[in-house]
Amino acid sequence: xxxxxxxxYAAAMLLFCIGLYNVIVRRNIVKxxxxxxxxxxxxxxxxxxxxxxxxxxxxxxxAGADPTRMVNPVPQVLVLTGIIVAVGVTALALSxxxxxxxxxxxxxxxxxxxxxxxxxxxxAREEGN
Amino acid sequence: MKRLxxxxxxxxxxxxxxxxxxxxxxxxxxxxxxxQGMATQYLERSPEDTGAQDAVTAVNxxxxxxxxxxxxxxxxxxxxxVLAVLGREKxxxxxxxxxxxxxxxxxxxxxxxRFVIPFIILFSAYVIIHAEISxxxxxxxxxxxxxxMIIFTTIFGLQEASRRMPQGLRVPxxxxxxxxxxxxxxxxxAGGGTFLTYAWPRVSTSIQPALANWLSVIVExxxxxxxxxxxxxxxxxxxxxxxxxxxxA
Amino acid sequence: xxxxxxxxxIVLLVTTAILATLSRDLLAGVIIFSVYGLIMSLMWLxxxxxxLALAExxxxxxxxxxxxxxxxxxxxxRDQS
Amino acid sequence: xxIFMITLPLLGAVLVSIVGYLKPHWLPWGAxxxxxxxxxxxxxxxxxxxxxxxxxxxxxxxxxxxxxxxxVDYLALFLMLLICALGLLALIFSRRYIVKxxxxxxxxxxxxxxxxxxxxxMGFVASGDIFNLFVFMEIVALxxxxxxxxxxxxxxxxxxxxxxxxxxxxxIIILLGIALLYMATxxxxxxxxxxxxGQSGYREILIASFVLFVVGFGVKAALFPLHLWLPDAHxxxxxxxxxxxxxxxxxxxxxxxxxxxxxxxxxxxxxLTSATSNALAVLAAAxxxxxxxxxxxxxxxxxxxxxxxxxxxxxxxxxxxxxNAEGLTGAMYHMxxxxxxxxxMFLCAGSFIYIKxxxxxxxxxGAWRQMPWTCFAFGLAxxxxxxxxxxxxxxxxxxxxxGNVKAGNWVYVVVLLLGSLLGAFYCFxxxxxxxxxxxxxxxxxxRPADVPPSMLIPIWILAVATVFFGxxxxxVIPSLLKAAGLLI
Numbered sequence: 047x048x049x050x051x052x053x054x055y056a057a058a059m060l061l062f063c064i065g066l067y068n069v070i071v072r073r074n075i076v077k078x079x080x081x082x083x084x085x086x087x088x089x090x091x092x093x094x095x096x097x098x099x100x101x102x103x104x105x106x107x108x109a110g111a112d113p114t115r116m117v118n119p120v121p122q123v124l125v126l127t128g129i130i131v132a133v134g135v136t137a138l139a140l141s142x143x144x145x146x147x148x149x150x151x152x153x154x155x156x157x158x159x160x161x162x163x164x165x166x167x168x169x170a171r172e173e174g175n
Numbered sequence: 176m177k178r179l180x181x182x183x184x185x186x187x188x189x190x191x192x193x194x195x196x197x198x199x200x201x202x203x204x205x206x207x208x209x210x211q212g213m214a215t216q217y218l219e220r221s222p223e224d225t226g227a228q229d230a231v232t233a234v235n236x237x238x239x240x241x242x243x244x245x246x247x248x249x250x251x252x253x254x255x256x257v258l259a260v261l262g263r264e265k266x267x268x269x270x271x272x273x274x275x276x277x278x279x280x281x282x283x284x285x286x287x288x289r290f291v292i293p294f295i296i297l298f299s300a301y302v303i304i305h306a307e308i309s310x311x312x313x314x315x316x317x318x319x320x321x322x323x324m325i326i327f328t329t330i331f332g333l334q335e336a337s338r339r340m341p342q343g344l345r346v347p348x349x350x351x352x353x354x355x356x357x358x359x360x361x362x363x364x365a366g367g368g369t370f371l372t373y374a375w376p377r378v379s380t381s382i383q384p385a386l387a388n389w390l391s392v393i394v395e396x397x398x399x400x401x402x403x404x405x406x407x408x409x410x411x412x413x414x415x416x417x418x419x420x421x422x423x424a
Numbered sequence: 425x426x427x428x429x430x431x432x433x434i435v436l437l438v439t440t441a442i443l444a445t446l447s448r449d450l451l452a453g454v455i456i457f458s459v460y461g462l463i464m465s466l467m468w469l470x471x472x473x474x475x476l477a478l479a480e481x482x483x484x485x486x487x488x489x490x491x492x493x494x495x496x497x498x499x500x501x502r503d504q505s
Numbered sequence: 506x507x508i509f510m511i512t513l514p515l516l517g518a519v520l521v522s523i524v525g526y527l528k529p530h531w532l533p534w535g536a537x538x539x540x541x542x543x544x545x546x547x548x549x550x551x552x553x554x555x556x557x558x559x560x561x562x563x564x565x566x567x568x569x570x571x572x573x574x575x576x577v578d579y580l581a582l583f584l585m586l587l588i589c590a591l592g593l594l595a596l597i598f599s600r601r602y603i604v605k606x607x608x609x610x611x612x613x614x615x616x617x618x619x620x621x622x623x624x625x626x627m628g629f630v631a632s633g634d635i636f637n638l639f640v641f642m643e644i645v646a647l648x649x650x651x652x653x654x655x656x657x658x659x660x661x662x663x664x665x666x667x668x669x670x671x672x673x674x675x676x677i678i679i680l681l682g683i684a685l686l687y688m689a690t691x692x693x694x695x696x697x698x699x700x701x702x703g704q705s706g707y708r709e710i711l712i713a714s715f716v717l718f719v720v721g722f723g724v725k726a727a728l729f730p731l732h733l734w735l736p737d738a739h740x741x742x743x744x745x746x747x748x749x750x751x752x753x754x755x756x757x758x759x760x761x762x763x764x765x766x767x768x769x770x771x772x773x774x775x776x777l778t779s780a781t782s783n784a785l786a787v788l789a790a791a792x793x794x795x796x797x798x799x800x801x802x803x804x805x806x807x808x809x810x811x812x813x814x815x816x817x818x819x820x821x822x823x824x825x826x827x828x829n830a831e832g833l834t835g836a837m838y839h840m841x842x843x844x845x846x847x848x849x850m851f852l853c854a855g856s857f858i859y860i861k862x863x864x865x866x867x868x869x870x871g872a873w874r875q876m877p878w879t880c881f882a883f884g885l886a887x888x889x890x891x892x893x894x895x896x897x898x899x900x901x902x903x904x905x906x907x908g909n910v911k912a913g914n915w916v917y918v919v920v921l922l923l924g925s926l927l928g929a930f931y932c933f934x935x936x937x938x939x940x941x942x943x944x945x946x947x948x949x950x951x952r953p954a955d956v957p958p959s960m961l962i963p964i965w966i967l968a969v970a971t972v973f974f975g976x977x978x979x980x981v982i983p984s985l986l987k988a989a990g991l992l993i
Contacts, residue, residue, distance in 0.1 A: 106308075
């Protein structure tokens with residue numbers, strides 16, 4: 047069957063779903079971000095397995111490697127971009143996490159929302175006076 | 176409840192995606208549409224066109240160099256975003272320590288780190304410059320440069336590290352990659368091509384390919400420096416203790 | 425390419441991906457995540473993508489983990505005090 | 506030349522960061538230069554594009570499947586000029602305003618991010634390569650996350666984190682869509698893709714990829730059920746940033762869908778896209794009504810404007826899903842109109858914050874006594890947003906309705922009219938408060954004491970532009986119609 051033959055694709059999709067579940071469900075922001083990174087790497091994994099050719103060799107010429115046997119270099123280039131994006135987004139998000147923790151002293155999204163709501167009602171009351 | 180809903184949603188998505196997998200072209204087949212077309216052209220032409228043995232580097236720096244400029248822009252954007260959130264430090268040394276993670280470095284560790292760091296930097300230089308022939312490239316090398324400085328910072332502290340790499344040094348180097356790309360792009364136009372053609376104006380066509388090769392090595396080095404220093408600056412901003420940078424209103 | 429080894433790697437990947445967010449301790453989660461990144465880079469090496477294996481080992485598993493660790497340490501110190 | 510329009514702001518961003526280190530008080534002026542330069546270049550490009558086609562620019566002199574192609578047609582150039590103009594006006598407005606919301610240590614980052622945002626937007630619009638589209642989309646996304654968080658108070662960072670936690674998965678979804686597209690066709694260039702999609706045998710994969718694109722860009726463009734991040738992010742960001750986010754980023758994300766739907770998955774491919782486009786139209790209509798109702802319920806001025814953006818995103822989508830030249834023209838013209846009007850209104854909201862420091866709608870009662878110029882500009886922009894005849898909003902809504910009538914979608918015509926009615930309610934409520942209600946005792950000085958000219962001028966340029974493009978729509982509409990006709 048095709049599914050067992052395309053098992054690398056299937057694995058990538060499975061990891062994608064695990065990552066997405068973590069992003070949706072986890073309340074801790076750092077865990078959400080770990081889930082986000084898992085999602086990202088799973089898509090990269092998908093790209094790379096899509097570039098693979100059976101009995102392929104790395105796309106490095108020299109030493110008489112045969113171009114027809116090399117794996118596809120294009121997905122690899124695209125994934126490099128993806129890795130950069132992943133690092134950038136993670137760094138930005140973590141800096142926000144650090145700042146939020148300074149203000150609220152917690153990493154839990156529910157708690158942060160609760161404290162934020164309290165803050166807002168208080169502000170509204172002050173404005174009303 | 177929310178968990179259950181999410182689980183159901185994700186499970187449904189997984190079933191859909193797995194169904195999609197059964198419809199995909201089979202894994203590793205050389206006749207896949209993705210393997211045809213530009214991929215084969217890249218593999219066959221890249222050594223003559225660009226002089227780079229590594230097709231990934233060739234595509235990355237040469238054929239799709241504009242994308243790479245975008246990538247450098249992304250890292251720069253991330254750096255600026257971090258600085259927008261946490262604020263750039265005041266000039267001079269940064270006072271900071273890692274909360275709760277203070278390890279008193281022993282003499283052995285210090286000596287070892289001093290000993291190892293030059294080799295790490297040497298390795299990153301190898302990864303960058305040798306990218307044409309072997310796996311590697313500016314981004315990987317830049318990350319390794321960043322990693323060496325991260326080791327230095329964790330052992331000797333942020334104050335010492337920021338003395339070695341003051342802000343005045345980091346600010347221009349973070350953007351060096353974009354500037355190099357721009358300069359080379361203009362050079363390409365002057366040399367008779369379009370933006371990001373690796374060419375030099377008014378040289379004979381016989382040495383143009385070798386020149387292109389050298390220019391792409393320069394690009395890789397600029398990427399390495401730019402990415403490395405951007406990562407270091409991000410790390411400094413994240414490790415730094417808070418300053419009162421509250422806005423006025 | 426022997427599918428057996430790949431299968432083992434995939435099982436490891438899925439396990440680490442699930443474990444990374446299960447543990448209460450964030451530090452453990454981050455370390456498991458970095459192990460996940462390293463296994464991923466091994467997998468890519470087996471799929472003949474050495475450039476990316478290097479990039480993932482340096483960027484994904486290295487630099488990202490350091491950022492995570494800095495965050496975890498910075499936020500942990502405050503919780504206790 | 507188009508390439509310099511894109512790269513000059515990127516280079517400028519780097520140079521401005523150095524300027525910010527050496528001479529911080531030159532920042533507001535230095536940041537203007539790159540955008541001004543690319544605006545001039547854009548104006549020079551106007552005559553050079555053949556009226557029935559596009560300029561194609563091959564980067565690095567590589568022919569199409571190998572290298573990246575820039576593809577600037579009239580639709581793209583139109584948006585690029587809008588980006589330059591709005592970016593410039595927001596920067597001019599920022600010079601006095603931004604010290605209120607951003608601390609000195611973040612000033613460099615602010616200007617650099619605005620430049621990166623404009624450069625990224627222009628690169629996004631001009632790109633003819635689907636992966637290049639993704640790269641520039643990420644530049645836009647990262648800089649907008651940073652800009653939302655720039656005031657660094659807890660509300661702003663919360664909004665930005667929420668934006669990021671929805672935007673980043675959306676980017677990943679788009680990346681997956683690109684992977685599927687590449688898997689099925691083996692190409693990344695848009696023109697080549699359009700040819701290959703028709704021949705590809707992997708139908709399911711293509712459909713899945715189109716759905717992924719729509720979901721991903723739908724999050725970025727705040728399509729109705731995916732809009733959750735927008736109200737917070739757009740209302741809490743500093744006002745010039747809100748103007749750019751609402752007036753440009755959302756529009757350009759819709760342009761992304763337009764590119765994918767029309768240039769890659771051309772309508773000729775048959776019913777590949779018709780099912781998804783029907784679903785899209787339903788969501789868009791829901792968004793029009795939902796955004797309008799929510800805007801009516803808000804007490805906070807900027808929050809109301811943000812919800813109104815959701816409603817207008819729905820309008821633009823309804824133009825796209827009509828699948829004819831009129832609808833597409835209406836959508837593009839509505840991008841212009843909404844960009845100008847919404848930017849103007851956000852800048853006006855910024856002026857109120859600058860003078861009084863509040864943002865509640867009720868407090869605006871009797872505001873025109875003290876701030877007549879701001880209030881009149883706000884009124885003009887509100888007219889355009891509602892679609893009162895001499896303004897650009899009327900023209901764009903006219904074409905939107907025309908397109909939907911031609912397509913026979915009478916339900917959506919009703920929705921469009923209903924949305925305008927809601928728009929009239931929430932806009933005129935504010936105007937009524939401003940002009941006809943007495944203010945609280947001592948809330949406003951009896952004599953005009955408006956914001957400084959460096960803030961008034963951008964506001965008025967935008968307000969006059971909405972009227973100008975309403976009166977002289979003949980300048981733009983024919984070339985838009987032609988370009989749209991080529992895509993259909």
